[in-house]
Amino acid sequence: MMHRPIHELTDAYRRGDLTPTAAAESYLARIAALDQRVGAYLTVVRDDALAAAVESERRWRAGTPLGPLDGAPLALKDVLCTRGVRTTCGSKILEKFVPPYDATVVERLRAAGAVVLGKTNLDEFAMGSSTEHSAFHPTRNPWDLTRVPGGSSGGSSAAVAGGLAAGAFGTDTGGSIRQPAAFCGVVGMKPTYGRVSRYGVIALASSLDQVGPFAQDVEDTALLLAAIAGHDRRDSTSIAAPVPDYMAELSKGVEGLTLGLPDEYFIDGMDPEIERAVREAIEVLRGLGARIERVSLPTTRHALAAYYIILPAEASSNLARYDGVKYGLRVAGRDLIDMESRTRAAGFGAEVKRRIMLGTYALSAGYYDAYYGKAQSVRTLVRREFAAAFAKVDLIVAPTTPNVAFRHGEKEDPLSMYLNDVFTIPGNLSGIPGVSVPCGFSGAGLPIGLQILGRPLDEARVLRAAYAYEKATAWRTRQPELV
């Protein structure tokens, strides 16, 4: 049962072959047995999950389920505020923080009948690409426990890959959903910036952060996105556009669509196994009737540098709130400033400190134009190039990552870690939607991800291409053996 997608679980609920309580109990038992080795969860909410499952079971019995997610056992990245359940952001500074409210995303999932199993691990404050740098413990990749699951939403991707949740949610600021989805062989989607409310999502970089789903397959991805998408008056950057019926669009195929292949994403020195898997995937899509065209996104090579100014700048401002006064850790000091400085020194890990320093420097007097202003202009160029490409093509296809999952401790140098996000960052800078869908395995048996990017708010077409590809291939049938 553990690697069955949500839509199959709910089909079984409908038929009466399975109950939400039995499903939740199986997942909780599996978490208890296996998560010590994977480390996907920071908090498991056994009693709450079972109570929600009982409610769901009652609704299915009465023939009144709340929808296609009623009774779905899900995991939430620990940046999503959950009322009454501690939300740590993977940081010592929020170790005991218990939010008084649910994030809008969580509120919508509960209203859809979802059963929340627990909160998943991440790199502290979502700063990282490996989930090694949580203040609590690292997460391991279910395909190979010596390797990282990607990050920063690595707890969520490992939970879905390892059969420790039927689906999960994460956040993607520079690739933190798509990259771990690729590393763990699951589907992961970053919606258009503004498609999903950020209310109650602990902020990293406010102009880039976006919540999205991890799933066993594309159909589940569409179901999970549909549950959370749409305007929220509590997030003034959320977009007031109607949400299309993703499920109705899903099976329309790729015939007649034009897919763009960006030259800059197929570069000298890229991992040959990834290049081969992605090129084969493109041939599959061509075989399904898509037209393939080359496109150019020349500013891609500068996107990483622009991102590593914009992100730390926004993060340094967002993280200023952790001052030992209103919530979180406090370390005593001789006066207010000393208390704040010692609290932040004790509460933040090395990477968080580095980015706060970098961001504060980039925003400080005399450097603002040279760094922050410049990066924002480069961002305009990245956006313009995508817009020009999307005038010619419907979707862009590319690798999700330049390499497969690496070993724990392999990327100690901050810069080499940053380079992991080189193919995902441009999507965040331009705000466009993207999905990573499994497209093969390396010789060592590690998953490879195909990235499909679309026009702003065109999630339906992105999902449609991913669905067509998934249906034409059998990668999904392979699962890691965690026994």
Added chain:
Amino acid sequence: MIDRKDVEHVARLTRLHLTEAELERMREQLNSILAHLDTLRLVDTTGVEPTSHAVDVVNVMREDVEEPCFSQDAMLANAPDRSGELFRVPRIIEE
């Protein structure tokens, strides 16, 4: 290049107490990262407007309607130190 005084200045601005060893390591790492980020200078951005945000919405307004908000207790529940209805902090103004 960032020197030691810059690092100390930025640490003070951002309220981060760093040890001697941390200040030195931070100086090295920031210089190495900034050297990479300096490649941005190569991009010609003459006349290119900055993008602060990928969504073209400006000044979103809504009706100013009164509605229930969190109780004082809920807001103070996570405070490391409180005094009645207030957050308590170390003395700010000298006696």
